[in-house]
Every structure is written in structure tokens, then in C-alpha cells.
Amino acid sequence: MSYIEELTTALGKEKVLVDPAERFVYGADWSPRTPDEFFPPDVVILPRTTRDVQRTIKVAYEHGIPVTAGGGLTGMLGGAVPLFKGIYIDTTTMNSVVEVDSKNQTIRVQAGATLQEVNDAVHPYDLWLPHQPESKWVSTVGSAIACDNDSTFGVRYGKILNCLLSAEIVTGTGEVLELGHRKAHFTSSGYKLKDLLAGSEGTLGVITEATLKLEPIPATRRVDMLVFPRLGAAVDYLSRLLKAGLCIEAAHINCKRRLKFYTQTYKQKYGKDPEIPAWGEALLAISFAGDKGVVDFQRDEAVRLSKEFEAQLVEERELVDSWWTSKYTLEFEPFKQKWPDSQTKKKFGAADPGVPVGRLEEFYHKFVEIAEKHRLDIIGMNAYLEHPNSIGFSLSCAVYVDYRDADEVKRFREYHDELSKMAISFEGTMSTFMSDTHQKAPYLELEHGASLRHMREIKRLFDPKGILNPGKKFPREESP
Ligand SMILES: Cc1cc2nc3c(=O)[nH]c(=O)nc-3n(C[C@H](O)[C@H](O)[C@H](O)COP(=O)(O)OP(=O)(O)OC[C@H]3O[C@@H](n4cnc5c(N)ncnc54)[C@H](O)[C@@H]3O)c2cc1C
Incomplete structure (x- = not known):
């Protein structure tokens, strides 16, 4: 019996897609690629239960078939693309709520389940999951963990790992494991294997369930924008706010060019881009949330402190609202509200390096220089505060890429690699929210040195035959 026949017998026909037309859509995600760079899997599994995933992986293990798990397929670096074909597990059919424990806020x-579906389920209890990337409408819980994406509210609540208490996975041998500490918020027992899942890209196991910590929904929120003469001044200002003891909910620095990407609704209404003072080089969007009196006090204090940094408050509420709509309340019709031509012309491509905070402005100039060198049209840089109550940025260095132009796609990849390596030379990291995928795999040793050997050993423990998402993190020939 072929392995696909075995899968059909084990799972039932309705959970196994073999029709080429149905498989085709699983051959690419949102990463810049030419139309001929599609990798449709040989078979797609639509599981309902952990048992379905376990059965699938056991068959794959027996036959040595690659297994790639995916969620909304909106990753921007090819993480869920089944480069070596084989089995694709579409986890979006596993989106049930197992339990809401409102007393323990879990x-x-x-x-x-998508991050939005989680919030829909817990809103009636006046609770929310604050891990909220822009793509919350499609990003699943499993993929948020597996690619370690970023969040609009990272400066207050951190990223998904700060919310993740426990996760169930199926390893590369088909073993089901629970990693974590149940509903306790932290532990000092054992090794923290759960933390290995953040950014693991499905290379250690397929995540099947998760227990997440929830937070009370704040009563009010106030969003403001400030213009700064330099990026570095916006960083210093944020540092000052934290020193003063303010509890910032969201903080996003946009370089001047990048702002336009977020103000499409403004442009649609007024037929022009918003006006920013000619001296303004950076725009900081910042929010405070909680009881109204506390929010008002913090906001007024933040405005008062901004005077020390030659910043100017944006008085035009429509501009602020337009930015916030695009960042947070955007109905997810990918990019259309941001950049209406995105479905037909050039698309969005980004590198996601991380650098020490004191060198952000210097790195910004490198980003512009490298993008220009590779003749790419620049969208701009965003720096998001992602570490609770401290200065720690994830960076999105974005350019436009014409997918129909193979040379431009190639130049984008060269730009991406150069910027990633530059970040390491700045004493930073190649990735802050997209993980490594196959794109950064050749450079992992540059960032991790000898510890890469131990990472391979960890991979071998969870996935001895190297069948889980091969080619990601490690070139396939280096996998077990
Ligand atoms: C319009 C738009 C806005 C975006 N905004 C943001 C943003 O604000 N912040 C941000 O960080 N990113 C953003 N992204 C990028 C992307 O949407 C996110 O990274 C998102 O987390 C990807 O989710 P997904 O479900 O589509 O993952 P996929 O692309 O399907 O998968 C991502 C990775 O997770 C792995 N994976 C998925 N499910 C599992 C599982 N159950 N077990 C093990 N591994 C699994 C896959 O193999 C792959 O490696 C945006 C993308 C778009 C198109």
C-alpha cells in the first residue's frame, strides 16, 4: 500500500486531499517568489484531532516522508512552504476551543484557531489575548508560536511566549507530548522545553493544542502620534517614558517613508498623503490603556516629557486614527487597505533583523543604503517595542518586490541576506519575528557559532528522521 493509501485508510477520504487543483494553493505563502516557485505538496491532510495528526506523522515516519504543518499561509519568508513536497498538514481545520477557564484567566x-477566534471566544468573559499581530485574522495560535511573530502590544504584554503556559505537540516519531506548566504562570522545574517551540517553525513537532494566559480587557485606550527630528530621539524618548514609570501599551516607530504604508484610509478620504513637518524624520505611535483617569494622567505626562526631545504632537486625529485602523482594527483583506495595488503590482517584502537599541538609527541608514544598492523601491522601516516594559525592538525593513520580475526577486533575497548579516555584525540578530526558514539557514552558524551543533542534536531528539519541515533552519542535507 502507498503511504497516501495508508493515510486514507487511517483518516478517511474526506481528510485527505490528493486532487492537484486542491493541493496547488498550499504551494506558496506570502513570501516574495516568482510564479514558477510553487511547491505544492503531494498530499494535504485536514485533521480534526491530535490523534489525526499523530496517525499522519506515524505513517510519514514509517515511510520517511516530509511533513510540513501550516496555518493561514501568510508567512513572509516561506516558513510553511513544503520545499520537499510530501505531506502538508493544514491545521486550520483544528480550531476548536477546548476550555475557557475565566477564573484562572486561561x-x-x-x-x-486564529488569534481572532481566541479573542472572540474570551471577550464575553471580559478577557483578551493581547498577543495581536496585524495578521490576527489569519495567523493561527500554532503558527504564532512556531514563527514567534510580533504583537502590537508587545511593550506591555510581550510576545506569544509570555502568554504560552503549555502546548501539546506531536513529534517527528508520532509521540504526543505536553510541554509546559499547565495553568501555573511560571515554573522552575525541569528544562523549559515549551520555550523551544517559539520560532521552531514546525521542525521539532506539530503543535496541536495550547493553553494561553489571558488578560482583563482595559476599559479605555488612548492612541497618539509624535513627530521626531531623528529616529534616535524617538528611542531616547521611549526610554525616558519607561524610566518615568509609565506603563506603555503599544509603541511603534515608523520612519517617515513607512508612515504612508499605514495611512491609506486617510489618502482615500482626502486624496493626498498626510502632511508631516519637513524636519520630521520619525513618527512614534504610542498607546496607553486602562481606567480613564490613569490613561489620561499617563498620556499627559508623556506629552509633557516629549518637550525634552523636540517632538511635536500630531493634533490631526484622523491621521492618528488612520494609522491605528491600519495597524489594529484593519479588516484582514491582505494589504488592500494599506496599499490597494498590492494584489496586482509589486508586493511587500521585508527583512526582520534586530540590533542593539543604541544603534537603531545607524542601522536605519544601512538599511536605506543596502536597499538602494540592490535597486529596490523602499517602503521603510518600523521598529516595534516587543519586550515588556523595556526597550527591545523588532524591526521590519520593507521594500516593494515585483513578483513577475525574477531578477527583482533575486535582488530582494540578496538584500535580505546582506541586511541579516549586517545585523549580526552590529551585535544583533538576523530575525525578530519571521524566524529563519530556508532563507537564513545558510547563515545560522554565523549567528549561533558552535551552539548550532547542539541545536541539531535537539532537532534529532524530537525528529530523528528529519522529516519535519525539512530545509528550514538547517539545509536539508544537514538535518538528521
Ligand atoms: C497583511 C499581513 C500583515 C502581517 N502582519 C504581521 C504582524 O503584524 N506581525 C508579524 O509578526 N507578522 C505579520 N505578518 C506575517 C504573518 O502573517 C505572521 O507571521 C503569521 O504569524 C503567520 O501566520 P500563518 O498562520 O499564516 O502562518 P503560516 O505561514 O501558515 O506558518 C508560519 C510558520 O509556522 C509553522 N506552523 C504553522 N502552524 C504550525 C503548527 N500547528 N505546528 C507547528 N508549526 C506550525 C509553519 O510551518 C511555518 O513555519 C503579516 C502578514 C500579512 C500578509
Whole structure:
């Protein structure tokens, strides 16, 4: 019996897609690629339960078939693309809520639930999951963990790992494991294997369920924008706010060019881009949330302190609202509200390096220089505060890429690699929210040195035959 026949017998026909037309859509994600760079899997599994995933992986293990798990397929670096074909597990069919425990402020969900579905389930209890990337409408819990994406509210609540209490996975041998500490918020027992899942890209196991910590929904929120003469001044200002003891909810620095990407609704209404003072080089969007009196006090204090940094408050509320709509309340129709031509012309491509905070401005100039060198049209840089109550940025260095132009796609990849390596030379990291995928795999040793050997050993423990998402993190020939 072929392995696909075995899967059909084990799972039932309705959970196994073999029709080429149905498989085709699983051959690419949102990463810049030419139309001929599609990798449709040989078979797609639509699981309902952990048992379905376990059965699938056991068959794959027996036959040595690659297994790639995916969620919304909106990753921007090819993480869920099944480069070596084989089996694709579409986890979005596993989106049930297992338990909402409002007293202990936790939710247990299947990993294919989107972050928005989690919030829909817990809002009636006046609770929310604050891990909120822009793509919350499609990003699943499993993929948020597996690619370690960023969040609009990272400066207050951190990233997904700060919310993740426990996760169930199926390893590369088909073993089901629970990693974590149940509903306790932290532990000092054992090794923290759960933390290995953040950014693991499905290379250690397929995540099937997760227990997440929830937070009370704040009563009010106030969003403001400030213009700064330099990027570095916006960084210093944020540092000052934290020193003063303010509890910032969201903080996003946009370089001047990048702002336009977020103000499409403004442009649609007024037929022009918003006006920013000619001296303004950076725009900081910042929010405070909580009881109204506390929010008002913090906001007024933040405005008062901004005078020390030659910053100017943006008085035009429509501009602020337009930015916030695009960042947070955007109905997810990918990019259309940001950049209406995105479905037909050039698309979005980004590198996501991380650098020490004191060198952000210097790195920004390198980003512009390298993008220009590779003749790419610059969208701009965003720096998001992602570490609770401290200065720690994830960076999105974005350019436009014409997918129909193979040379431009090639130049984008060269730009991406150069910027990633530059970040390491700045004493930073290649990735802050997209993980490594196959794109950064050749350079992992540059960032991790000898410890890469131990990472391979960890991979071997969870996935002895190297069948889980091969080619990601390690070139396939280096996998077990
Ligand atoms: C319009 C738009 C806005 C975006 N905004 C943001 C943003 O604000 N912040 C941000 O960080 N990113 C953003 N992204 C990028 C992307 O959407 C996110 O990174 C998102 O987390 C990807 O989710 P997904 O479900 O589409 O993952 P996929 O692309 O399907 O998968 C991502 C990775 O997770 C792995 N994976 C998925 N499910 C599992 C599982 N159950 N077990 C093990 N591994 C699994 C895959 O193999 C792959 O490696 C945006 C993308 C778009 C198109």
C-alpha cells in the first residue's frame, strides 16, 4: 500500500486531499517568489484531532516522508512552504476551543484557531489575548508560536511566549507530548522545553493544542502620534517614558517613508498623503490603556516629557486614527487597505533583523543604503517595542518586490541576506519575528557559532528522521 493509501485508510477520504487543483494553493505563502516557485505538496491532510495528526506523522515516519504543518499561509519568508513536497498538514481545520477557564484567566484551544477566534471566544468573559499581530485574522495560535511573530502590544504584554503556559505537540516519531506548566504562570522545574517551540517553525513537532494566559480587557485606550527630528530621539524618548514609570501599551516607530504604508484610509478620504513637518524624520505611535483617569494622567505626562526631545504632537486625529485602523482594527483583506495595488503590482517584502537599541538609527541608514544598492523601491522601516516594559525592538525593513520580475526577486533575497548579516555584525540578530526558514539557514552558524551543533542534536531528539519541515533552519542535507 502507498503511504497516501495508508493515510486514507487511517483518516478517511474526506481528510485527505490528493486532487492537484486542491493541493496547488498550499504551494506558496506570502513570501516574495516568482510564479514558477510553487511547491505544492503531494498530499494535504485536514485533521480534526491530535490523534489525526499523530496517525499522519506515524505513517510519514514509517515511510520517511516530509511533513510540513501550516496555518493561514501568510508567512513572509516561506516558513510553511513544503520545499520537499510530501505531506502538508493544514491545521486550520483544528480550531476548536477546548476550555475557557475565566477564573484562572486561561484558554485551551486547538492550535489551528486564529488569534481572532481566541479573542472572540474570551471577550464575553471580559478577557483578551493581547498577543495581536496585524495578521490576527489569519495567523493561527500554532503558527504564532512556531514563527514567534510580533504583537502590537508587545511593550506591555510581550510576545506569544509570555502568554504560552503549555502546548501539546506531536513529534517527528508520532509521540504526543505536553510541554509546559499547565495553568501555573511560571515554573522552575525541569528544562523549559515549551520555550523551544517559539520560532521552531514546525521542525521539532506539530503543535496541536495550547493553553494561553489571558488578560482583563482595559476599559479605555488612548492612541497618539509624535513627530521626531531623528529616529534616535524617538528611542531616547521611549526610554525616558519607561524610566518615568509609565506603563506603555503599544509603541511603534515608523520612519517617515513607512508612515504612508499605514495611512491609506486617510489618502482615500482626502486624496493626498498626510502632511508631516519637513524636519520630521520619525513618527512614534504610542498607546496607553486602562481606567480613564490613569490613561489620561499617563498620556499627559508623556506629552509633557516629549518637550525634552523636540517632538511635536500630531493634533490631526484622523491621521492618528488612520494609522491605528491600519495597524489594529484593519479588516484582514491582505494589504488592500494599506496599499490597494498590492494584489496586482509589486508586493511587500521585508527583512526582520534586530540590533542593539543604541544603534537603531545607524542601522536605519544601512538599511536605506543596502536597499538602494540592490535597486529596490523602499517602503521603510518600523521598529516595534516587543519586550515588556523595556526597550527591545523588532524591526521590519520593507521594500516593494515585483513578483513577475525574477531578477527583482533575486535582488530582494540578496538584500535580505546582506541586511541579516549586517545585523549580526552590529551585535544583533538576523530575525525578530519571521524566524529563519530556508532563507537564513545558510547563515545560522554565523549567528549561533558552535551552539548550532547542539541545536541539531535537539532537532534529532524530537525528529530523528528529519522529516519535519525539512530545509528550514538547517539545509536539508544537514538535518538528521
Ligand atoms: C497583511 C499581513 C500583515 C502581517 N502582519 C504581521 C504582524 O503584524 N506581525 C508579524 O509578526 N507578522 C505579520 N505578518 C506575517 C504573518 O502573517 C505572521 O507571521 C503569521 O504569524 C503567520 O501566520 P500563518 O498562520 O499564516 O502562518 P503560516 O505561514 O501558515 O506558518 C508560519 C510558520 O509556522 C509553522 N506552523 C504553522 N502552524 C504550525 C503548527 N500547528 N505546528 C507547528 N508549526 C506550525 C509553519 O510551518 C511555518 O513555519 C503579516 C502578514 C500579512 C500578509
